[in-house]
Amino acid sequence: MSFTSHAFLFYFLPGALVVYHLTPRRPPALRKTALLVLSYFFYAWLDPRLVLLLLATTVVNHRLVVWMARSSAERVRARWLAASLIINLGVLAFFKYAVFILEALDPLLQLSAFPGPRFEIALRAGISFFTFKIISYTIDVHRGEPPARSFLDLAVYIAFFPQLLSGPIQRFGTIDRKAERAASFAAQLESLPGAVPRLSFGAALFILGFAKKVLLADVLGKVADAAFSAAAPGTFDAWFGALAYSLQIYIDFSAYSEMAIGVGHLLGLECPRNFNAPCLATGFTDFWRRWHISLSSWFRDYLYVALGGNRKGAARSYLNLVIVFLLCGLWHGARWTFVAWGIYHGLFLLLERSRGRRTLYAVLPRAAQVAVTFLLVTVGWVFFRSETLTDAFLYIAAMFTPKEPAGGSLLLDSLLYTRTHLLVMASGLLLVFQPVQAADWAQKVTRARAVLLVFLFCISILTLFTQSFRSFLYFQF
Amino acid sequence: MSHLPPPNILLVGGFLAAIASVGASQALVALIEGEGPRVAPLLTGVPSAARVRAFESDLEESSWLARRLRPWAQSLRFSLLREMGDDVVPGRDGWLFYRPSVRYLVEPWPGHRDGLEGSIVSAIAAFRDDLAARGVRMLLVLAPNKASIYPDRLSRRADAVAAVVHDGTLSVIARLRALGIEVVDLFSVFETARRRAEPVDGGRGIAAELYYLGQDSHWSPPGVRLAAAAVARRLLDLGWVERGEAEYALKESRVQRTGDLLRMVRVESIEQSFEPEAFQALQVVDAVTAVPYRDDPGSTVLVIGDSFLRIYSQEDPGAGGLVAHMARELRLPLSSLVSDGGGATLIRQTLSRKPTLLAGRSVVVWEFAERDIRFAMEGWPVVRLR
Numbered sequence: 056m057s058f059t060s061h062a063f064l065f066y067f068l069p070g071a072l073v074v075y076h077l078t079p080r081r082p083p084a085l086r087k088t089a090l091l092v093l094s095y096f097f098y099a100w101l102d103p104r105l106v107l108l109l110l111a112t113t114v115v116n117h118r119l120v121v122w123m124a125r126s127s128a129e130r131v132r133a134r135w136l137a138a139s140l141i142i143n144l145g146v147l148a149f150f151k152y153a154v155f156i157l158e159a160l161d162p163l164l165q166l167s168a169f170p171g172p173r174f175e176i177a178l179r180a181g182i183s184f185f186t187f188k189i190i191s192y193t194i195d196v197h198r199g200e201p202p203a204r205s206f207l208d209l210a211v212y213i214a215f216f217p218q219l220l221s222g223p224i225q226r227f228g229t230i231d232r233k234a235e236r237a238a239s240f241a242a243q244l245e246s247l248p249g250a251v252p253r254l255s256f257g258a259a260l261f262i263l264g265f266a267k268k269v270l271l272a273d274v275l276g277k278v279a280d281a282a283f284s285a286a287a288p289g290t291f292d293a294w295f296g297a298l299a300y301s302l303q304i305y306i307d308f309s310a311y312s313e314m315a316i317g318v319g320h321l322l323g324l325e326c327p328r329n330f331n332a333p334c335l336a337t338g339f340t341d342f343w344r345r346w347h348i349s350l351s352s353w354f355r356d357y358l359y360v361a362l363g364g365n366r367k368g369a370a371r372s373y374l375n376l377v378i379v380f381l382l383c384g385l386w387h388g389a390r391w392t393f394v395a396w397g398i399y400h401g402l403f404l405l406l407e408r409s410r411g412r413r414t415l416y417a418v419l420p421r422a423a424q425v426a427v428t429f430l431l432v433t434v435g436w437v438f439f440r441s442e443t444l445t446d447a448f449l450y451i452a453a454m455f456t457p458k459e460p461a462g463g464s465l466l467l468d469s470l471l472y473t474r475t476h477l478l479v480m481a482s483g484l485l486l487v488f489q490p491v492q493a494a495d496w497a498q499k500v501t502r503a504r505a506v507l508l509v510f511l512f513c514i515s516i517l518t519l520f521t522q523s524f525r526s527f528l529y530f531q532f
Numbered sequence: 533m534s535h536l537p538p539p540n541i542l543l544v545g546g547f548l549a550a551i552a553s554v555g556a557s558q559a560l561v562a563l564i565e566g567e568g569p570r571v572a573p574l575l576t577g578v579p580s581a582a583r584v585r586a587f588e589s590d591l592e593e594s595s596w597l598a599r600r601l602r603p604w605a606q607s608l609r610f611s612l613l614r615e616m617g618d619d620v621v622p623g624r625d626g627w628l629f630y631r632p633s634v635r636y637l638v639e640p641w642p643g644h645r646d647g648l649e650g651s652i653v654s655a656i657a658a659f660r661d662d663l664a665a666r667g668v669r670m671l672l673v674l675a676p677n678k679a680s681i682y683p684d685r686l687s688r689r690a691d692a693v694a695a696v697v698h699d700g701t702l703s704v705i706a707r708l709r710a711l712g713i714e715v716v717d718l719f720s721v722f723e724t725a726r727r728r729a730e731p732v733d734g735g736r737g738i739a740a741e742l743y744y745l746g747q748d749s750h751w752s753p754p755g756v757r758l759a760a761a762a763v764a765r766r767l768l769d770l771g772w773v774e775r776g777e778a779e780y781a782l783k784e785s786r787v788q789r790t791g792d793l794l795r796m797v798r799v800e801s802i803e804q805s806f807e808p809e810a811f812q813a814l815q816v817v818d819a820v821t822a823v824p825y826r827d828d829p830g831s832t833v834l835v836i837g838d839s840f841l842r843i844y845s846q847e848d849p850g851a852g853g854l855v856a857h858m859a860r861e862l863r864l865p866l867s868s869l870v871s872d873g874g875g876a877t878l879i880r881q882t883l884s885r886k887p888t889l890l891a892g893r894s895v896v897v898w899e900f901a902e903r904d905i906r907f908a909m910e911g912w913p914v915v916r917l918r
Binding site: 060061062064065066068069072099100101102103254255258259261262281284285286287460462463464465466467468469470473474475478500501502504505506508509512513516517518520521522 | 539540541542543544546547548550551552553554555579580581584588591592595598601602604605606608609613614615617618621622623629634635636637638639640641679683686687688689690693696698699
């Protein structure tokens with residue numbers, strides 16, 4: 056169920072809020088159970104079979120962690136951790152990559168007597184996110200954090216519906232101290248408050264995210280789709296499309312995160328921020344401190360550190376960095392374009408690391424550094440957006456080889472430069488390059504802001520009624 | 533604003549009212565109209581993703597509030613931003629274009645990558661072979677996209693371009709011809725005619741004869757006559773049809789038409805902001821009785837196709853479409869079969885289901901829209917004739 060779908064916005068969300076807030080607060084298990092049932096219903100809406108997978112994963116990991124916590128022998132604890140990692144990564148690999156592997160092997164399988172099984176794409180939705188949540192939990196327990204008090208607590212944590220499909224990847228008993236100020240999820244589960252200021256913050260954030268998605272991201276998506284689909288776009292068209300995608304992916308994903316955090320607050324649970332003005336980054340190191348923070352900190356704390364981090368010398372830390380970003384690319388999907396995108400970022404980070412975390416253009420004024428970083432990141436998004444590496448290189452060639460559009464692509468301007476698209480591109484650029492973040496703006500709700508937000512919500516809903524549904528970009532990961 | 537409640541209450545109240553509005557209005561309408569709960573279909577039978585999607589789609593489409601507000605919101609977006617929805621691309625001088633046709637021209641030919649070209653060629657060749665087995669010859673006619681013939685009415689960048697023919701179209705035509713399939717090249721017919729009609733001002737002459745309608749995705753009456761003449765000439769040149777002896781005359785008829793592209797927007801206020809197109813159409817009538825042309829179900833020539841056949845024939849003024857004008861050129865009444873939007877495959881499936889429609893034919897003229905090469909409603913399966 057997408058946050059901008061009719062079913063979620065007008066039926067599930069009001070229903071969930073009523074059910075949840077009408078459930079007595081004592082004993083806490085009642086509200087947790089309500090939350091779990093709502094989360095499973097939310098996931099089942101996508102495909103009822105998914106709930107079985109989610110439940111089985113939760114049961115297995117709960118048992119493994121209980122056994123791990125019971126033992127004080129490090130070797131035994133490591134064995135339970137290894138079992139958990141193998142199972143979770145195995146599930147992830149199976150559902151996320153088996154389809155691609157089997158598709159690649161299909162010609163061979165067709166020749167053999169065994170045609171191979173068939174899987175549905177829908178089976179992958181959300182798996183990357185909840186698997187990473189589970190892994191962070193099991194590693195944290197292995198590192199000495201207390202396990203969940205009950206199966207119910209763990210089940211609610213894994214299935215918590217606002218975060219289920221696209222994060223943020225919140226941790227259970229710990230917090231990322233660099234990014235979060237709130238209590239851990241486990242601690243919040245014990246209190247589950249719901250005072251009006253938290254509700255109003257949640258509503259404000261949800262509205263801002265919803266408006267960003269419906270009014271900006273979906274339109275930017277149309278621009279990017281048109282440019283990336285063109286046979287022979289001109290240089291200007293190619294840049295226009297790449298910029299549109301760069302804006303779309305940030306606005307779309309940050310909108311989802313804000314809506315998820317907003318819904319969390321409406322339910323009385325605080326979630327970590329996932330973005331901090333990434334378009335204002337002055338380099339790639341800075342970018343990754345601001346972009347998809349819950350994922351980048353996950354990779355830092357659970358992979359980079361595990362590989363040795365900076366502790367084993369410069370050469371090893373460079374290798375670790377490249378490995379982390381290669382895997383970060385692969386996490387998004389089994390496509391060479393994601394691998395290329397990961398390596399592209401890894402190489403820029405490596406370059407900055409080798410220069411003491413300074414970019415090659417650090418001598419420029421700050422605004423110029425921001426602009427150069429944004430353009431370099433935009434070029435990287437071309438790999439991310441393209442279906443194949445060949446498509447990506449052709450598109451980049453169109454961006455960097457001055458030329459006019461050719462053939463039918465002459466007509467591309469009729470699809471690209473409409474009044475709406477120009478207005479939305481301009482609004483998008485203004486939005487991403489201004490420093491105030493939605494989560495900060497929504498902290499203080501004045502009367503004027505409340506009226507503005509309700510008006511914005513009504514306009515966004517009206518817009519939603521007029522356009523065809525577009526899912527969030529990060530649902531595919 | 534002192535009469536307003538505190539900001540937190542105002543915001544949360546407004547938010548909750550907005551998200552509850554659709555469900556509440558729907559429940560109220562259901563109550564008034566005595567309808568049962570819509571959730572029933574979801575609860576009967578085994579839950580599945582498909583069942584949920586169908587329910588969700590029904591929920592969205594049947595929303596009373598959304599249906600009431602949608603036209604108003606669309607109208608506002610049109611007034612402010614000239615937006616005309618997902619199907620229509622506004623061009624220049626009030627011309628409108630069908631988005632899939634524009635996309636067909638702008639996007640690369642995916643035929644080589646996904647085997648589409650092979651399936652089209654195989655499907656057409658199989659159809660030709662099945663017809664040949666019955667002693668019926670086939671002539672293929674691709675109706676050009678409007679944007680192929682009038683790219684300059686869509687984009688300023690195409691001012692210097694006479695026509696835009698997609699590589700994919702050319703590639704399919706070349707492969708079909710290599711297999712011995714006869715194809716009428718209407719692209720060069722229209723391009724040449726445009727150049728002749730608009731020699732002075734480079735293609736946007738006001739007085740020039742226009743071969744497509746501004747608000748419609750189809751050809752204009754002069755376009756129909758041009759296409760009919762080209763197809764008829766080809767049939768005669770090939771020797772597949774001999775000119776008959778029927779005497780037809782032309783009768784002028786004034787037509788006012790709200791184009792299909794305008795109707796696709798489905799908002800009355802937007803439709804009304806455009807003047808319906810008024811033009812002269814030529815009806816084909818019996819030279820003696822002046823009775824409008826009628827198909828002869830027993831004709832040896834069957835013309836099959838999509839809405840490019842229907843326009844001016846089953847719509848105003850009647851007897852003015854492609855088939856009637858072909859009949860006049862050939863001096864021979866023809867037979868026709870139309871499937872709106874189904875010129876690629878549905879029409880072949882109809883013939884497969886009803887083989888009697890081919891009884892007594894010697895020629896089938898098969899027309900479909902150029903964009904169907906990629907966007908055919910049912911794809912391009914091979915349909916065998918029984």
